[in-house]
Amino acid sequence: MKKRDEEQIQLLHPEGKQGAKILKRRYDAIRMAILDEVAASGEISFIDLTERAPKRLSHFDGKTTWYITAVKLDLEARGELERFERDGRQQIRRI
Template identity: 80%
Template sequence: MGKRDEEQIQLLHPKGETAGKILTRRYEAIRKAILEEVDANGEISFTDLTERAPKRISHFDGKTTWYITAVKLDLEARGELERFEREGEQWLRRPNK
């Protein structure tokens, strides 16, 4: 199976805007890295997330900041992450359920 045949996931956007599709394997790797960082810290700034999450991915062939941003927005839309502001900076945490 070539790269063109690989399964893709439709990304969601918290504002209902059109989002792209990415390879499912990339989505799962980025999702795991993001959630591990959030869980390890409780709350994390987006700046710290974009610095730390790539270190949790063993191999990645793409621009990690773009993927982290896209998957973070998808996780917000799916209710797995909650965005909030602190001192003018974007922070993330798991929502209380």
């Protein structure tokens, strides 16, 4: 399959803003990396997530922090993750 023909997914945003479209294969890989990190920690700070999740991605061709942020917001909008604050830091957990 040529790259231009690859399936894409429209990202959602928890505040209803227009999200980007990204390749579904990237979305799936990043989604699993995020959910695996959250599952391993129960709760994780956003900073820790952006440091740890890329280690779960092999051969990723893109700016991982941007993708992790965008997919995390999408997962919040879809009701899979919840964002909250603790000690002035953004934390994330499964709903």
